Amino acid sequence: MATITLTDLVKSYDDTQVLHHVEGAFEDGEFIVIVGPSGCGKSTLLRMVAGLESVTSGEIRIGDRVVNDLEPADRDIAMVFQNYALYPHMSVFDNMAYGLKIRRIPKDEIRKRVEDAADILEIRDYLQRRPRQLSGGQRQRVAMGRAIVRDPQVFLFDEPLSNLDAKLRVQMRLEIRKLQKRLGVTSIYVTHDQVEAMTLGDRLMVLNGGYVEQFGAPTELYERPASIFVAGFIGSPSMNFFEVTVAEGVATLPSGAKMSSSTTYSGKATLGVRPEHMSPAPDGPLKIEVGMLEQLGANTLVHGVLEGRSEEIVASLPGLEHINVRTTLGFDAPSESIHLFDETGVRID
Amino acid sequence: MIEQRPLLTAMSHIIMVLGVILVAFPIWITFVAATHDDIRMVQAPLPLLPGEHFFENLDKTLFGVGLSGTESAPVWLMLLNSLAMALMIAFGKIAISLLSAFAIVYFKFPFRMGFFWMIFITLMLPVEVRILPTFEVVASLGMLNSYWGLTVPLIASATATFMFRQVFLTVPDEMLESARIDGAGPMRFFFDILLPLSRTNIAALFVILFIYGWNQYLWPLLVTTETDMTTIVMSIKQMLEAAEQSPQWNIIMMTALLAMLPPIVVVIGMQKLFVQGLTETDK
Ligand SMILES: Nc1ncnc2c1ncn2[C@@H]1O[C@H](COP(=O)(O)OP(=O)(O)OP(=O)(O)O)[C@@H](O)[C@H]1O
Ligand SMILES: [Mg+2]
Numbered sequence: 247m248a249t250i251t252l253t254d255l256v257k258s259y260d261d262t263q264v265l266h267h268v269e270g271a272f273e274d275g276e277f278i279v280i281v282g283p284s285g286c287g288k289s290t291l292l293r294m295v296a297g298l299e300s301v302t303s304g305e306i307r308i309g310d311r312v313v314n315d316l317e318p319a320d321r322d323i324a325m326v327f328q329n330y331a332l333y334p335h336m337s338v339f340d341n342m343a344y345g346l347k348i349r350r351i352p353k354d355e356i357r358k359r360v361e362d363a364a365d366i367l368e369i370r371d372y373l374q375r376r377p378r379q380l381s382g383g384q385r386q387r388v389a390m391g392r393a394i395v396r397d398p399q400v401f402l403f404d405e406p407l408s409n410l411d412a413k414l415r416v417q418m419r420l421e422i423r424k425l426q427k428r429l430g431v432t433s434i435y436v437t438h439d440q441v442e443a444m445t446l447g448d449r450l451m452v453l454n455g456g457y458v459e460q461f462g463a464p465t466e467l468y469e470r471p472a473s474i475f476v477a478g479f480i481g482s483p484s485m486n487f488f489e490v491t492v493a494e495g496v497a498t499l500p501s502g503a504k505m506s507s508s509t510t511y512s513g514k515a516t517l518g519v520r521p522e523h524m525s526p527a528p529d530g531p532l533k534i535e536v537g538m539l540e541q542l543g544a545n546t547l548v549h550g551v552l553e554g555r556s557e558e559i560v561a562s563l564p565g566l567e568h569i570n571v572r573t574t575l576g577f578d579a580p581s582e583s584i585h586l587f588d589e590t591g592v593r594i595d
Numbered sequence: 596m597i598e599q600r601p602l603l604t605a606m607s608h609i610i611m612v613l614g615v616i617l618v619a620f621p622i623w624i625t626f627v628a629a630t631h632d633d634i635r636m637v638q639a640p641l642p643l644l645p646g647e648h649f650f651e652n653l654d655k656t657l658f659g660v661g662l663s664g665t666e667s668a669p670v671w672l673m674l675l676n677s678l679a680m681a682l683m684i685a686f687g688k689i690a691i692s693l694l695s696a697f698a699i700v701y702f703k704f705p706f707r708m709g710f711f712w713m714i715f716i717t718l719m720l721p722v723e724v725r726i727l728p729t730f731e732v733v734a735s736l737g738m739l740n741s742y743w744g745l746t747v748p749l750i751a752s753a754t755a756t757f758m759f760r761q762v763f764l765t766v767p768d769e770m771l772e773s774a775r776i777d778g779a780g781p782m783r784f785f786f787d788i789l790l791p792l793s794r795t796n797i798a799a800l801f802v803i804l805f806i807y808g809w810n811q812y813l814w815p816l817l818v819t820t821e822t823d824m825t826t827i828v829m830s831i832k833q834m835l836e837a838a839e840q841s842p843q844w845n846i847i848m849m850t851a852l853l854a855m856l857p858p859i860v861v862v863i864g865m866q867k868l869f870v871q872g873l874t875e876t877d878k
Contacts, residue, residue, distance in 0.1 A: 296776065297775075297776075298772050298775070298776075318772070318775045318776045319776060319777065323776065324776065325772075325776050327769045327772070327773065328769075329767065329769060331769035331773040335788075335794075344777050344779075345776070345778055349778060
């Protein structure tokens with residue numbers, strides 16, 4: 247098993263730089279999730295670790311080896327691709343055994359490793375089938391099996407669940423998590439799905455436009471987002487934002503309503519508050535003209551606009567609530583769950 | 596389309612039957628002529644039903660010295676020559692174009708697209724166009740009257756290179772990446788992954804190229820002067836000329852029949868793969 251260290255990592259295609267000075271130190275056995283919107287450079291970063299893309303500048307270390315110039319096969323990694331990339335003309339067994347055969351591992355050993363992996367993943371019955379004779383979920387398992395038998399130092403996953411239906415995705419997500427904990431292999435997992443990221447990762451690296459916005463534990467990202475981008479990206483439904491002016495620890499909304507905060511900052515800022523942190527308070531500062539209700543069972547989402555204005559706002563109430571649309575409700579939020587960001591989008595404490 | 600219209604069905608059957616007759620009738624006549632003796636074949640009216648000299652004619656054609664009064668190789672040798680030529684052309688073309696397509700698709704080297712277009716341009720230069728310079732080259736290399744001389748100038752092939760390039764482009768990049776992570780070098784990837792994936796395309800191309808090679812006429816005529824290098828397609832033409840003096844239609848027709856056989860065997864034998872290769876797109 248191994249640690250992974252990224253130092254000042256830069257990637258450019260011709261003239262366009264797509265990754266900017268990425269830094270990261272991943273612990274041995276840690277499950278790291280790289281998350282961000284489409285095109286932010288997640289796959290590129292992962293593929294650089296895999297050795298499938300060259301490094302423009304900077305350094306990648308796996309364990310204490312600098313791997314910048316090593317072939318993928320020499321980096322002791324295994325990768326699971328989004329479309330699985332199974333060899334269509336080989337049986338499941340041969341798919342899993344191929345890498346081992348190339349490494350000239352003895353036949354008995356190969357058989358044992360493949361069968362062990364097949365047992366873990368419950369695909370023992372399909373070993374003689376071709377990939378096209380398997381369902382999406384089964385193919386996914388075979389792709390994982392191919393990674394496991396190699397017994398690598400690092401697992402790399404590039405959106406491995408995005409071709410599965412929602413239910414299977416949740417199930418496989420749990421399985422991947424359990425498997426990773428059981429094998430204790432350092433893993434990097436790329437996804438654009440923040441729920442997947444929050445449930446899987448020991449730590450999350452949020453990328454945006456090739457920059458690392460924040461790198462930390464899921465709870466840290468949720469409770470103390472470092473930027474407006476992270477605040478809006480993590481959490482569902484996403485955080486409400488308002489333009490405010492702050493002076494002497496009081497934020498004034500455009501409507502004139504005031505919310506208190508513990509900051510010493512003064513000037514223009516963006517105030518963020520999560521829907522689930524808003525609670526009904528008849529004379530609270532946030533007055534919502536209710537436009538629509540989403541009753542999800544466990545909670546109720548109240549969509550609307552700030553009274554007399556056009557800023558949209560969502561509040562999430564526990565349980566089933568029956569509220570008439572076009573009424574106006576007051577909400578408040580405790581000062582510790584109010585986030586402030588300065589004009590460049592950086593968190594203010 | 597599932598339609599229940601008896602008239603339409605009847606019509607389409609009639610048209611198809613007519614088509615079959617049109618194609619099959621000359622072949623039937625060839626077969627019938629190959630089963631009579633030479634006397635019967637010069638009497639009118641020509642027979643429409645088979646006679647009983649088939650095996651006698653077969654023996655005379657295969658192992659005899661050809662038409663009486665002419666000097667030529669036995670037909671079995673010509674069949675062998677044709678077979679060797681067709682196989683060498685088919686395998687040679689497939690091997691060369693697989694390798695060049697592999698280089699063009701999977702390797703970055705200077706002037707890669709330049710080379711691709713150079714290969715592509717040779718589409719405009721079949722043997723017939725460049726026949727004199729090619730003959731000159733083959734002659735100075737001392738390859739006249741040899742299998743090499745017969746096949747090498749026909750082997751370099753833009754069509755097949757182009758086709759394999761398209762096939763390789765449909766193989767997902769992840770397949771290569773996955774193989775790289777598994778530790779497969781370029782040649783291993785080629786043999787273990789690309790070749791099996793192009794299996795049906797190779798088969799389809801083999802059928803086409805085998806028939807192309809088998810049917811070569813002009814080029815063999817030029818580079819072979821010795822009778823024991825004659826190919827069967829050449830010999831049919833020569834026999835037709837000789838038939839003016841010695842009209843042994845039974846032998847000529849038997850030769851024609853034998854000349855048709857190998858392409859038919861190849862087509863029927865590889866039919867399934869052939870159709871898959873031309874229609875299957877999924878990798
Ligand atoms: N070969 C290439 N040449 C030029 N630009 C590229 C190349 N590959 C990727 N890019 C650019 O690099 C950026 C990052 O791409 P990348 O594939 O890493 O995105 P991603 O975060 O994985 O997105 P997605 O979630 O859609 O998979 C994109 O803007 C893309 O246009
Ligand atoms: Mg991607």
